[in-house]
Amino acid sequence: MNAEFRLPDLGEGLTEAEVVQWLVAPGDTVALNQTLAEVETAKAVVELPSPYAGTVSTLHAEAGETVAVGSALIEFDIEGEDEPTVADDAGAKAQPNLVGYGAAPTATGRPARRARRAGSSRPTADTAVLEAAPHDASPSANTATVIARPRSTPPVRAHAKRLGIDLVLVAAEVGDRVTTRNDVDAYAERIGRPATAPTDATPDAGATAPSSPAALFGAGGEAVRETRIPIRGVRKHTAAAMVQSAFTAPHVTVFHTVDVTATMDLLATLREDRSLAEHRIGPLAVVAKAVCLALGRTPGLNSRWDEAAGEIVQHHYVDLGIAAATDRGLIVPNIRDADRMTLTDLATALKYLAETARSGKTSPAELAGGTFSISNIGVFGVDAGTPILPPGQSGILAVGAVRRQPWEYRGEIALRQLMTLSLSFDHRLMDGAEGARFLKDVADILAEPGRAMLLR
CATH class of the missing domain: 3.30.559.10 (Chloramphenicol acetyltransferase-like domain)
Structure with missing residues (x-):
């Protein structure tokens, strides 16, 4: 049977959230309470646990897309005759409110995150990017086919984006631990792209400052006169x-x-x-x-x-x-x-x-x-x-x-x-x-x- 998971009420009257990154893909088998995705509300980044055990069939939103509370987020194929949902007063399908619904911890206390399977319809890394990476930064052939989403925090992802660094490549060097800002800076220095992004003392500067010469000029070399940044989060x-x-x-x-x-x-x-x-x-x-x-x-x-x-x-x-x-x-x-x-x-x-x-x-x-x-x-x-x-x-x-x-x-x-x-x-x-x-x-x-x- 199919089970649809809609974006839950994350508390405090928040009406929408942006999908930061998916930690699963269509075809993945997920366990009950496994972390599905990170979403950013107007107040915090939240990890969404799965209310079902089954196989992911459809992702209804892309990373970077804003989804309204109650809108379809992901769909599962599950075993059993009845769809595991509850009927609300209007007779419509409803799901439990997941506020305070924690993700299953691992032995280290961190939420479990599964690596995506080879052949998934939505791979975690562009293998062409991996092959083009510097020799000392390239992961093994096995890593290129089965690789997990890089584990990092939103500020680190934003820092890497400003520098034009692919976090997948940094994570390939880091290993199983969480990728830090220092890891990103060290990688940037090694490939000849020094960290020139704003420091933490000026957090707002990153919203408007160009991160590379390419951001200053268009394809024909003309100067870019303005940048438009979505107002969200x-x-x-x-x-x-x-x-x-x-x-x-x-x-x-x-x-x-x-x-x-x-x-x-x-x-x-x-x-x-x-x-x-x-x-x-x-x-x-x-x-x-x-x-x-x-x-x-x-x-x-x-x-x-x-x-x-x-x-x-x-x-x-x-x-x-x-x-x-x-x-x-x-x-x-x-x-x-x-x-x-x-x-x-x-x-x-x-x-x-x-x-x-x-x-x-x-x-x-x-x-x-x-x-x-x-x-x-x-x-x-x-x-x-x-x-x-x-x-x-x-x-x-x-x-x-x-x-x-x-x-x-x-x-x-x-x-x-x-x-x-x-x-x-x-x-x-x-x-x-x-x-x-x-x-x-x-x-x-x-x-x-x-x-x-x-x-x-």
Whole structure:
């Protein structure tokens, strides 16, 4: 019997997803819960497990194609008399919601991925490309006929694409492990194509910068005057959310420059403590702790405006959003119950969020919700800005770079370490005095970390 698998509801009201890559092809035999494909929603890259065991008969979407939730994605030939689907209230065929439906782990804890079979109607690698590869990079003859999709993260695939590198060729050298950015760069250097793509510090540059001389000129040598890039995925979602927020909530932004020399001295002391070495406590962790303490004194900034219900919802917990710039665009994963964490807990959580964001593995659940956010613009050397509120939140704090500058200190001019804080808040929920009070509380803790002992 045939069983059709439609794109499931991936949660958070997402209505579509883009097929990043297929991990199976027509003719492949798949097991229950085997990973079928990677799809990119407006929030994260998700691996889709198979709800059936059988043989793949049809793929209804190509890699790079955007598919609506509920649309046919893949079709199977399965054994049995009845198609394993359930009837909904309207009598139509329906399938289980796969939110939280995990892929079967292997002994290493990674989802199982099958190599495509030789003779498949949709091979994983162009054998002509393999044959044209440099001699030392060419896989064996056996690899050319039976080869798995290269295992890598979305940022690594994007980096390889900008350099014009076929990941299949890199994966042939790497072997069974996941292909990294360094692997791509090493391969590019070896074939005489140095890595000239933008670095992680400028993630947006890759969207418009040409990756090779061929991108600058057409076939006849004429200059290319513009490039059109589809608006989709995270960037599309972020743009819609920012427009909604900017034109719904009346934003007010206030600024405050604070002497954080005492905080930086504290961090230097903590770095010398060997028992804390693994936590990598930095300025952002201290800011996060200060924000959580200050929110307890200014609950209006930890609230949301419920227009439909005509209510102000005050949160008695802090799910702290941390804005992260990635190759896929801006995302804001959350630290759950951040107000209950110690400084070392927050440092560990920040490290985890940064690593998962860079690897493209931030889950939809980690991006959901959030009651207040922090944007660390200081990592880009920026001092201040006017951040836009994430939808559903009433406050966001932009943290500027720490700079050593002349400053009045104890009646004299001295070189001190300064940081500028920029707070945007929803004026429907807060007036200027409350916003200023919150910002002053955060600044006081950063100026004198010992003050945190006085706050409740």
